[in-house]
Amino acid sequence: xxxxxxxxxxxxxxVRLIPKGRVTSYGAIASYLGTKGSSRxxxxxxxxxxxxxPPVPAQRVVNxxxxxxxxxxxxxxxxxxxxxxxxxxxxxDDQVADFKNRFWDPAVALAL
DNA sequence: AAGGTGACAGTTT
DNA sequence: TAAACTGCCACCT
Numbered sequence: 069x070x071x072x073x074x075x076x077x078x079x080x081x082x083v084r085l086i087p088k089g090r091v092t093s094y095g096a097i098a099s100y101l102g103t104k105g106s107s108r109x110x111x112x113x114x115x116x117x118x119x120x121x122p123p124v125p126a127q128r129v130v131n132x133x134x135x136x137x138x139x140x141x142x143x144x145x146x147x148x149x150x151x152x153x154x155x156x157x158x159x160x161d162d163q164v165a166d167f168k169n170r171f172w173d174p175a176v177a178l179a180l
Numbered sequence: 181a182a183g184g185t186g187a188c189a190g191t192t193t
Numbered sequence: 194t195a196a197a198c199t200g201c202c203a204c205c206t
Contacts, residue, residue: 075203094188098201104189105201111187112204131188138187148187185205192198 075103079113080120082174086128089156090172091164093132100174114138127151134167 082097094110103109110129117124118141127148131137139148139162149159158165 095190098188103202106203107188108186108201109188109203112185112202114187116204117187126187129187132190136187141187183206185203188201190198190200193196 075101075106075109076113076116079110080117080124082178083114083117083124083126083129084122085174085178086125086172087177089170091128091130091134091152091157091167091170092172092174093130093134095132096171096173096175097129100178111138115141125151128155128157128172130164130167134164134170136162136164 078101079097082100086092095104095107097110098104098107114124114126114129117126126138127142129138136148136159139145142148142151149162152159152164157170164170
């Protein structure tokens with residue numbers, strides 16, 4: 069019953085709602101959860117997202133610059149970019165192409 | 181129990 | 194203009 073109290077679980081829920089082919093930022097998720105200053109916790113949560121079921125598409129979460137900061141945490145660098153490209157998200161120089169257009173804001177998409 | 185960690189973000193120099 | 198520092202807070206040892 070106290071599972072929902074886990075901050076990580078909250079993050080996972082939002083990340084799993086990210087549509088395929090879209091990406092969001094750590095700060096956007098943190099802000100949506102009401103913990104704007106805890107953007108680092110979102111990244112930290114992703115660190116523990118490995119092996120979590122249902123799977124958490126952490127590759128769709130990048131920093132506010134659209135940079136694949138956590139690519140080194142996918143077991144092997146390049147795996148994150150590969151996953152994104154497989155979903156239609158072009159990545160150039162470890163950065164999401166047309167990031168602003170690909171950005172998916174939970175505060176807007178999940179509004180109401 | 182207390183301290184250190186970190187896949188960010190915003191501000192200042 | 195770019196680079197560096199600080200704040201932030203839940204999880205881990």
